[in-house]
Amino acid sequence: MEPISRLGSLSTSKNEFNSDSELEIESSSDQEETDYANEDEVEDIPSQLENIRISQDFIREIREATLDNGKLDEDAIHRLRNPSLETFDLENPDIRLSVDLHIYVLHELIRRDI
Numbered sequence: 001m002e003p004i005s006r007l008g009s010l011s012t013s014k015n016e017f018n019s020d021s022e023l024e025i026e027s028s029s030d031q032e033e034t035d036y037a038n039e040d041e042v043e044d045i046p047s048q049l050e051n052i053r054i055s056q057d058f059i060r061e062i063r064e065a066t067l068d069n070g071k072l073d074e075d076a077i078h079r080l081r082n083p084s085l086e087t088f089d090l091e092n093p094d095i096r097l098s099v100d101l102h103i104y105v106l107h108e109l110i111r112r113d114i
Contacts, residue, residue, distance in 0.1 A: 047053045067077050090096050 047056060067080060072080075088095050088099075090099065
């Protein structure tokens with residue numbers, strides 16, 4: 001007796017697909033695209049619950065954030081757009097200690113799952 005393969009499994013051959021099942025798969029993906037398109041319209045409706053409204057406002061502000069519409073001074077914006085290309089000498093004991101401490105603290109935070 002031959003084993004029964006599941007539709008869409010790796011063992012399914014091309015001959016086992018019929019045009020109806022392929023059509024269903026395509027139709028469902030079209031519906032998902034339509035659902036995603038409507039999400040933007042839903043997000044514009046403010047929630048009546050304060051916690052959700054605060055979250056919605058925060059998400060909207062993040063989406064609209066740019067360097068030009070923030071509260072950063074011109075010097076900070078210039079440094080962000082033109083980062084330093086300076087390299088550090090890790091042979092310097094003070095710099096090496098700073099880097100080692102930074103890595104240690106990050107490792108501890110990750111280990112403690114903070």
